[in-house]
Amino acid sequence: MKKNIIITGGNGQDGRILSRLIDKNKFKVYSFHNNKIIHKINKVTYIYQNLLLKKNLDFFFEKIKPDFIIHLAAYNPSIKENNDKKFYYVNFKATKNIFLSSIKSNKKVKFIFCSSSQIFKSKKKIVTETSRKEISSAYTKFRIESDKLMLQFKKKYKLKYTAAILFNHDSLFRKKKFLIPRIIKAIKNKNYLFINHIIKSNIWADFSHAEDICNGIYKIINSKTNYDSFILSSGKSTSVNQIILHIIRKYHCKLNISIKRIKKKKTLIGDNNFAKKILNWKHKKNIFIAAEEIYTSK
Numbered sequence: 001m002k003k004n005i006i007i008t009g010g011n012g013q014d015g016r017i018l019s020r021l022i023d024k025n026k027f028k029v030y031s032f033h034n035n036k037i038i039h040k041i042n043k044v045t046y047i048y049q050n051l052l053l054k055k056n057l058d059f060f061f062e063k064i065k066p067d068f069i070i071h072l073a074a075y076n077p078s079i080k081e082n083n084d085k086k087f088y089y090v091n092f093k094a095t096k097n098i099f100l101s102s103i104k105s106n107k108k109v110k111f112i113f114c115s116s117s118q119i120f121k122s123k124k125k126i127v128t129e130t131s132r133k134e135i136s137s138a139y140t141k142f143r144i145e146s147d148k149l150m151l152q153f154k155k156k157y158k159l160k161y162t163a164a165i166l167f168n169h170d171s172l173f174r175k176k177k178f179l180i181p182r183i184i185k186a187i188k189n190k191n192y193l194f195i196n197h198i199i200k201s202n203i204w205a206d207f208s209h210a211e212d213i214c215n216g217i218y219k220i221i222n223s224k225t226n227y228d229s230f231i232l233s234s235g236k237s238t239s240v241n242q243i244i245l246h247i248i249r250k251y252h253c254k255l256n257i258s259i260k261r262i263k264k265k266k267t268l269i270g271d272n273n274f275a276k277k278i279l280n281w282k283h284k285k286n287i288f289i290a291a292e293e294i295y296t297s298k
Contacts, residue, residue: 002025002026002027002028003026003027003028003067003068004027004028004030004064004065004066004067004068005022005027005028005029005030005066005067005068005069005070005221006030006032006061006064006066006068006069006070006102007019007029007030007031007032007070007072008032008051008069008070008071008072008073008098009032009033009071009072009073009074010030010031010032010033010044010046010072011031011033011035011039012072012073012173012175013170013171013173013174013175013210014072014114014166014169014210014213014214014217015031015033015070015072016039016041016173017171017173017210017211017214018070018214018217018218019031019041019044020041021211021214021215021218022218022221024042024043027068028045029043029044029045030044030045030046030047030064030066031044031045031046031047032047032049032051032073033046033047033048033049033073034048034049034050034051034073034075036048047060051073051075051094051097051098052090052093052094052097053097054097054100054101057097057098057101058101058104058105061101061102061104061105061106062104062105064105065105065106066102066105066106066109067106067108067109067110068109068110068111068112068221069098069099069102069109069110069111069112070112070114070217070221071095071098071099071111071112071113071114072114073094074091074142075087075090075091075094084137084138085138087138087139087142088138088141088142091142091146092142092145092146095113095142095146095150096146096149099111099149099150099153103153103157103159107157107159108160109159109160110160110161110162110221111150111159111160111161111162112161112162112163112164112217112220112221113146113147113150113161113162113163113164114163114164114166114217115143115147115163115164115165115166115229116139116140116143116165116166117165117166117167117168117206117233117268117270118136118137118139118140118143119133119134119140119143119144119147119165120132120133120134120268121133121134122268123267123268124266124267124268125266125268125269126269126270126271127231127268127269127270127271128231128271128274129165129227129228129229129230129231129274147163147229150163151228154228160226161226161228162220162225162226162227162228162229162230163228163229163230164216164217164220164229164230164232165229165230165231165232165270166213166232166233167205167206167207167208167213167231167232167233167234167268167270168205168206168207168208168287169207169208169209169210169212169213169287169290170207170208170209170210170287170290170291170294171209171210171211171290171293171294172290172293172294172297173210174210174290174294179203179240180207180240180243180287180290180291180294181294182194183195183198183240183243183244183291184247184291184294184295186198187244187247187248187253187255187295188295190255192255192256192257195244195255195257196257198240198241198244199241199244199257199259201240202239202241202262202263202265203239203240203241203265204237204238204239204240204264204265204266204267205237205238205240205267205268206233206234206235206236206237206238206267206268206269206270207234207238207243207286207287207290208232208233208234208283208286208287209283209284209285209286209287209289209290210290211284211285212234212283212284212285212286213232215281215284216230216232216275216279216281217232219275219279219280219281220279223278223279225278225279227278230274230275230278230279231270231271231272231274231275232270232272232275232281233269233270233271233272234270234272234283234286234287235269235270235271235272235273236269237265237267237269238287239262239265241259241262242262243287243288243291244257244259245259246288246291247291247292247295250292251295
C-alpha cells in the first residue's frame with residue numbers, strides 16, 4: 001500500500017525537485033501551495049491552501065492521513081509591509097498548525113521541518129548539528145522557536161520529528177531573485193557593474209546542487225531513524241568568483257573582466273558527516289553543475 005506524503009511549499013525549488021525524486025510507486029504525493037501558477041508534475045496532487053486556516057488543514061489532513069510531512073513553506077510579507085513581527089508570527093503559526101493537524105490525523109506521522117544554516121551563531125567556522133544556535137532576525141527566530149516547540153512535542157508524545165538544516169543550494173528551479181541566478185543573468189547580459197561588484201565582494205559559502213540536498217531529505221523520509229536533526233550541506237566552502245570563472249570559460253563568454261587572484265575567506269561550513277554516515281547520503285552533483293544548468297536553461 002502506498003504511503004502518503006504532503007509537501008508544503010510544493011511549488012518552490014525544493015518542492016518541485018522532491019516531487020520528481022519521490023518514487024510514485026511507493027508514495028502518493030500531495031503538494032500544498034499558495035501560488036496560482038504551478039508547475040504540474042505527473043502523479044502529484046496539487047492543493048491550493050492557506051496554511052493559517054487550521055480548520056481547512058484538519059479537513060485535508062484527516063482525508064489524506066499523511067504518513068510523512070515535508071514542511072518547506074514560508075510566508076513572506078510584501079515589500080511594502082517589511083514587517084519582521086508579521087513574518088515571525090505568520091510562519092510560526094502556520095508551522096504549528098501543520099504540525100498539530102498532522103499529528104491529529106496520524107500520530108505515527110513523520111514530520112520533517114526544513115530549517116536553515118542561518119540559525120547558527122557562528123558565521124565563520126565548521127558547525128555540526130549540536131553547534132550553538134542564535135536568534136538574530138525574525139527569520140531565525142521562526143526557525144529556532146519552531147524547532148524548539150516541535151522537539152518539546154516529540155519528547156512529550158514520542159513523535160517522529162527531524163529538522164533538516166539546509167545550507168545554500170541552487171538549481172535551474174531557483175527563483176531569479178537569488179544570488180547565483182542573478183549572477184548568471186548578469187553574465188548573459190554583460191552587466192559589468194553587477195559582476196564587478198560581486199567579484200570585489202569575494203563571496204565564499206557552503207554551496208550545493210539542490211538535487212543533492214533534496215536527495216538528503218528523501219533519505220530522511222526513507223530512514224527508520226528518529227534523530228532530532230541532520231545537516232545537509234556540501235561540507236566545503238566555494239568561491240562565487242570561481243563559479244563566475246567556470247561559467248565564463250565553459251561557455252566562452254566574451255566578457256572584459258579580470259579575476260587575478262581569489263583570496264580564501266572564512267565562512268560558515270556545515271559538517272555533513274553525520275548525515276552521510278546515518279543516511280548513507282552521497283553528493284552526485286555540485287554548485288558548478290547547478291550554475292551550468294541555470295545558464296543553459298531558457
